[in-house]
Amino acid sequence: MRTVGKLTWLHVYLVVFLVFLYAPAVLLPVFAFNSSRVVAFPLSGFTFDWFRLLLDTEPLFDATRNSLIIAVITAVFATILGTFAARASTRYRFPWKKGVMGFVMLPLVLPEIIVGVSLLVVILQLGLNLSLWSIILGHVLICTPFCIAILSASFQGLDRSYEEASHDLGRSHFATFMLITLPLVAPGIIASLLVSFTISLDEFIIAFFLSGTDATLPVYIWGLVRFPQRLPSLMALGTILLVVSLCLLVAAEYVRRLGARRTGTEASGGFL
């Protein structure tokens, strides 16, 4: 490998790139603890007031609870559907396979506003009420392609002879799937759950169209932005979300590496 000693324009580019990427995220906790109501430099003092204010905001807890319910159920459903689709696409040959898989993966590139509006129309036409379930429906639709992409890689990396060996040793297809296939693709399943959970948690457009009276966290935050005096508590909220996401990511990576070490496979890929 060639070592470049002097500062080149590539180094400058890298620094600028990283600043643009992470500076906003770093500013969140800075202003969350700043005592001024105005979000601007210079900083005026240290305070926990904005966090305390959050604790007193009843609708925030409702929105958070809604978002968590939606994200967990979405992650589970999208991962289950993704598992089936990924297994089918890597293990079986069936007519029109390419077309079918392309159709399933389409929401990946479909504008969310189209998904949101069309689902809204369908739900209203069917005479159903908007609820958390309608948001879950929309989120499962957009998350499933991501799950399929992640899980396909896992299934492709899984040697087919493990499943055949299990079957050969007298176990049914179902037992083989539960005892051999699932444990071996577990890292992919964890990644799939995590990704779909994260996508669902901060998804705005579909949630905005399909939420009835129950707002999700992003929808609630969007409502807050209109009131400048609430901006510092928004920073506090953002800080909490940032810390929670980081913890989740680290935990998921830890579990994944643990699994990789146990099976003796190289701990490659993943997020960290």
Added chain:
Amino acid sequence: MSEPIIRMTGIEKAFGDVRALKGVSMEVRVGEFFSLLGPSGCGKTTLLRVIAGFEEPTDGNILIGGRPMDGVPANRRPTNMVFQNYAVFPHMTVAENVEYGLRVRIKDRNERQRQVDDALAMVGLEGFGARHSHELSGGQRQRVALARALVLKPTVLLLDEPLSALDKKLREQMQSELRHLQRAVGITFILVTHDQEEALTMSDRVAVMFEGDIAQLASPQDLYRRPVDRRVAGFIGVMNFIDVRVLGAVPGGVEVDVAGLGRVVVPAEQAPGGTEGPIVAGIRPEMLTVLFDDSDVAARVTEGEIDEVQYFGDMTYYDVKIDGIGKPVTLAMRNTAGRRVLQPGDRARIGWGPDSVLLLR
């Protein structure tokens, strides 16, 4: 003769337009070490997978232990398989791997444990029960795969090129261990291999396959001495092919004119495929000898010039140019204490006999 353990009739298998198996019929005897030998793509692995139940034949039927296997899935067949890459489950310990198939059969935990221990002892892996697959060498993984299959006491054990991933030394050691194991447990083994030496040294009988069908099914000795055609003869060991002209039938055989060697009467049993159509003469390298001294005698003698010398320590292989034969003929001589090794360019008298000539289609 007792009822065969496996009887296959007219097994066909097509993948799309490709006919992988073209009406294979054969029988495997109780307790024998049986090998399916052939070049890659000849259908031997497909045939093994049909027996195991991983592939449904397009046509034909199989009886295992007298029971028809139509529609019987792999998990209900009295066969177990050792996979080419062993497929030892990486998320389980060695003991859990061996116990895997037993768990649905034997409810009593102590009994299960006892059988797992026995199986591990049988393959020489006592004390390895708590290890994981990635803590084992290739040879040890193979033993786990063997124990895992044999603990279920299958009617037939299927082995899919189990030695191909091992280095030469370990492979030779495992060959003799497998042979011993098979004698000890008395279970019928069916081995798939592309290595003719492996098939010859280990098997009671070998089926040589080409292009989706069995070309010859015989004991290793018969395969080597009496190959049915030139494909089999060329695949098993080294064989010199020499042009030949059939002169006509005579009492006790057929008279032919072998290029460069002359006229000879070949006994009928040395022309197993008959002498109709285009045929070729085949002579094994060890059937030709260099006559070093005037006192050395042979039934027939010809002259040649040494072209290449390959020295193996115990044996020396010479490529000899003989007038009238286009390609140099390979000849193998055992190296004894007083015997010298010839050099390229040396002239030599070559001895041979009518009993060493095969006529092959």
